[in-house]
Amino acid sequence: MCDGISKRVVSMWFPRLASDRVLRARPVDGAFALTLKAKNTERIYCLNRAAEQAGLGRGMSFADARAFCPDLISQPARPDLDRAFLASLRRWATRYCPWVGYEGMDGLVLDVSGATHLWGGEPMMLADMRARVSRAGLELRLGLGESRGAAWARAHYGAAQSRLTDLPVAALRIDDQMVTALQRLGLRCIGDLTVAARAPLARRFGPDLMLRLDQAMGHVSEPIMPESVAPQFATRMSLPDPIGLTEDVMGITARLLRPLCDKLKAQEMGARRLCLTLRRVDQGHQQVELRLAAPMRDPSRILPLFERGVGEVDAGFGIDQMRIEATLIVPLPAQQIGSGQSSPDQLNDLITRIGTRIGLENIQRFLPADSHIPERAFSIAPAAFSKPETGWVAPRPRPLCLFPPEPIAARGPQPPVQFRWRRMRLTTGRAIGPERIAPEWWLSDDTWRTGLRDYWQVDTREGRRLWLFYTPQNPGWFAQGEFT
Structure with missing residues (x-):
């Protein structure tokens, strides 16, 4: 910190951040609460002032809350949306200073050192914060101090500029058990701790108590880490x-x-x-x-x-x-484009144009799959979210047109000289094969329960080029594909 500029920190606490976020969009009259399931029980996560006045509190089971307040209006909490809303508030708070960090799940901390004069002084800056947040429909409590701990204590347990020594020990950000133990010893406010002997307190409560006290009094600094802002495209x-x-x-x-x-x-x-x-x-x-x-x-x-x-x-x-x-x-890193490379830009633009009409998910492409079964040798994926692959591996040529097996009248393991298929009488001109394909025994497939298949490429004199197979276990001939 430069000479002559004292450190000044502002703590912004939004005690009803989650409920205020929801009520800004859809205001309701009466008691309202957000619920969140914890340990198989629906509990109150956040509530408005009317619900608190009805006797409800955070952590209360939802069933008990409905018994206390039958007219309670509720809906499930969305902590993810609350975090996003707090992030937007953090970006807004950078209007006051560049160093703005998060303070838990419902607060912000600002290092306003050297920036208060831009708003006419600290009181004018705090008044501007309250006015703007109030117009946004949010409840805000402010704390100002020379340290992060002091600002937090005043925001949660006092006023913006309360005397720190008059605040309760709970304002030191210590757990409830330690607060109860200190109160039993008669140490109820921060001022009582400042005049008490440090060594016995440190031995009994550990170093955390003294660290929190020193942080609040400004003897130990706490850094404020601003969130790195992602570029907005x-x-x-x-x-x-x-x-x-x-x-x-x-x-x-x-x-x-x-x-x-x-x-x-x-x-x-x-x-x-x-x-x-x-x-x-x-x-x-x-x-x-x-x-x-x-x-x-x-x-x-x-x-x-x-x-x-x-x-x-x-x-x-x-x-x-x-x-x-x-x-x-x-x-999308930069790529060097050479004269021998082909660009898929035209295909991608075509897919985009068609996709705006029928949806990108409805434009699909075939991709190779690791299977020797013809019906399983490919998969279908949206073209916009997959890349074409050239890894098609097949020991023999495969027909472009596959269809469910269609029986044909023929006998014997050799391709028939003449046969009928789809009401056409065909004559075999040339037959290439057989290619024996065994079923994948680790998968259950009713269409392959007949066992082995011997596939043949059959060129007919009528011009049809068919893909036929013969089943030795249960003798029979079938057509399953056609070459183009």
């Missing part, structure tokens, strides 16, 4: 005059894509999903989502893929703001 533009024509929207989209793709290129990332948000003058929003078959960061390739979605947008009385964001990104 989004661009936005506010328009001076509303627009409504498809050509105008596509033109602004092109201008937004260029800086977005530059950001992706600088980070060696590619977008797999893009979201174009259009705000109308009536404050309505419409979104055009584009799911890409392969990661991209070329604006000239991405822009035409938005045409269909933009053409279906209802502009209303006009669009005055546009925002485009890469909502799903994956690594």
